[in-house]
Amino acid sequence: MLSSRRVAAWGALLACLSVTLEARGPEEEGQYKGLSNYSFHDKFMFGVASAAFQIEGGWNAGGKGPSMWDVYLHEHPNYTLDSSNADVTADSYRLYKEDVSMVKDLGVTYYRLSISWPRLLPQGTDNYVNEDGVRYYKELFETLLANGITPVVTLYHWDLPQSLMVLGGWANPVMVDYFEDYARVAFKLFGGLVKIWTTLNEPHQHCSNGYGTDFFAPALSSHGVGEYLCVHYMLLAHARAYHLYNNYFKATQGGKIGITLDAFWAEPKVVNDPQDKIASERYMQMHLGMYAHPIFSKDGDYPLSVRQRVDAMSHHQGYSRSRLPYFTPEEVESLRGSSDFFGLNHYTSYLMTPSSLEPNWKVPSLDHDTGVRIEQEPSWPKPGASWLSVYPPGFRKLLNWVSNNYGRDIPIIITENGVSDTGGINDYARVDYYNRYLYQLLLAINIDHCNVQGYFAWTLMDDFEWKDGYVSKFGLYHVDFDSPNKTRTKKLSAYKYQEIVSTRLINFDTLDKRSLRRTVNRI
Numbered sequence: 001m002l003s004s005r006r007v008a009a010w011g012a013l014l015a016c017l018s019v020t021l022e023a024r025g026p027e028e029e030g031q032y033k034g035l036s037n038y039s040f041h042d043k044f045m046f047g048v049a050s051a052a053f054q055i056e057g058g059w060n061a062g063g064k065g066p067s068m069w070d071v072y073l074h075e076h077p078n079y080t081l082d083s084s085n086a087d088v089t090a091d092s093y094r095l096y097k098e099d100v101s102m103v104k105d106l107g108v109t110y111y112r113l114s115i116s117w118p119r120l121l122p123q124g125t126d127n128y129v130n131e132d133g134v135r136y137y138k139e140l141f142e143t144l145l146a147n148g149i150t151p152v153v154t155l156y157h158w159d160l161p162q163s164l165m166v167l168g169g170w171a172n173p174v175m176v177d178y179f180e181d182y183a184r185v186a187f188k189l190f191g192g193l194v195k196i197w198t199t200l201n202e203p204h205q206h207c208s209n210g211y212g213t214d215f216f217a218p219a220l221s222s223h224g225v226g227e228y229l230c231v232h233y234m235l236l237a238h239a240r241a242y243h244l245y246n247n248y249f250k251a252t253q254g255g256k257i258g259i260t261l262d263a264f265w266a267e268p269k270v271v272n273d274p275q276d277k278i279a280s281e282r283y284m285q286m287h288l289g290m291y292a293h294p295i296f297s298k299d300g301d302y303p304l305s306v307r308q309r310v311d312a313m314s315h316h317q318g319y320s321r322s323r324l325p326y327f328t329p330e331e332v333e334s335l336r337g338s339s340d341f342f343g344l345n346h347y348t349s350y351l352m353t354p355s356s357l358e359p360n361w362k363v364p365s366l367d368h369d370t371g372v373r374i375e376q377e378p379s380w381p382k383p384g385a386s387w388l389s390v391y392p393p394g395f396r397k398l399l400n401w402v403s404n405n406y407g408r409d410i411p412i413i414i415t416e417n418g419v420s421d422t423g424g425i426n427d428y429a430r431v432d433y434y435n436r437y438l439y440q441l442l443l444a445i446n447i448d449h450c451n452v453q454g455y456f457a458w459t460l461m462d463d464f465e466w467k468d469g470y471v472s473k474f475g476l477y478h479v480d481f482d483s484p485n486k487t488r489t490k491k492l493s494a495y496k497y498q499e500i501v502s503t504r505l506i507n508f509d510t511l512d513k514r515s516l517r518r519t520v521n522r523i
């Protein structure tokens, strides 16, 4: 993501690296053999995740309105790595029954997916509901339930109706009202079938990449200003939808509703360097605390350190008001405790060092306000996308950070975790990733007593991966995007995940295809 430009001389760099590795060494797992010493309990929720825009296609089918991602990609055909768009992608709009069979085959009993807002409300507003959208999601949810799979439904996974984007999208406070209207339509129509809702997916990625930079659509590059408006109004919209459900639907429908936040783990570059430790904590607060503290902390509101930092920077830069808006006391109260669970997406870790300015930072910006240079540890493997290196202990450390900051009462559900590669059925790197990350999860649950109740692998099948187009592959199933029927093929990692789900154990020995197939057949 952010490229690090090292200025250190080779000698200094090498000395620093060896310190880093030495200090980080012991906590890395060795080469595990045999079965994990801990197991997932029977009630642990195993699932697999996807998102509407990344798999559905049918971008203008059945009366669907355009989303801002549709429009942005049509207007900027070379935006993605492979100049692709998501007009068809895996064609789940047509092939959803195959998706359900695949979920069932994995043996998981939960499927996390999202509703496309413009498929349901083509104009974004609730005056007109698209019947075909209602039909599609009803059939999908009913098919899942008929197969013993509980749908876990995200209302917003980034595909904003274009009609609301032209109003400024999440930088506009009216979005709070429009999101509540949309949520009401969804709860009314689908609340009989859907018992686990999440309001928003990864507001942090959406705001910092889509509003603060041009890395995601809508590519507003409103660094340091628009990105914080987006944070603020997305949080308020979440609280609105939460209370709407809680006050008017929960008693009769009996479901739960929460939010999904995302976080890298921020690891000090030199483990015992006090400045690097401070930088790591600051990064966590600016990137996760900003979203989690208003909802999950005892006191609510933005973390004090975040408040003070952005206020001071804004003042110093000549703004008469902070670039980060303030919540009213009523808004603080409406956000506090507004989630039945902590949905957490995690993929990777970065090394942290303090810095006041880097060549690639804009001023003002979240990067500049955070004041932390992030880089990847060269020894961590990177099987696919350039931003995703493999550091399993970071997962356990992140879970501990969340538990220590927000308590162990709130259930944590890992709503996404996974790794990308460059394709193929024999995805050993993904098998290894799931083995090792899930083992860290077992340690976090059993040794650290983190209250983790569920886990969703990202993702069911290869899909449209935003800026990466179809280059990065995250799927448990391969999709042949050139075939007319988007043929799905089970990967080695799907066999592996199936084995973990059914045995509730991690078998570190089943890395090769034949032994995996044998084990799975025995189950």
Ligand SMILES: *[C@@H]1O[C@H](CO)[C@@H](O)[C@H](O)[C@H]1NC(C)=O
Pocket: 032, 033, 034, 035, 036, 037, 508
């Ligand atoms: C299980 O515990 C034994 C004994 O402490 C240890 O040698 C082994 O490495 C552990 N295995 C795993 C997979 O954790």
Ligand SMILES: *[C@@H]1O[C@H](CO)[C@@H](O)[C@H](O)[C@H]1NC(C)=O
Pocket: 076, 077, 078
């Ligand atoms: C996209 O790239 C192609 C091939 O390089 C080029 O011909 C075309 O003009 C580009 N389109 C836009 C809108 O930039």
Ligand SMILES: *[C@@H]1O[C@H](CO)[C@@H](O)[C@H](O)[C@H]1NC(C)=O
Pocket: 484, 485
């Ligand atoms: C695609 O699926 C349709 C409907 O199931 C089927 O009739 C058709 O033969 C398939 N096409 C190919 C090329 O497999």
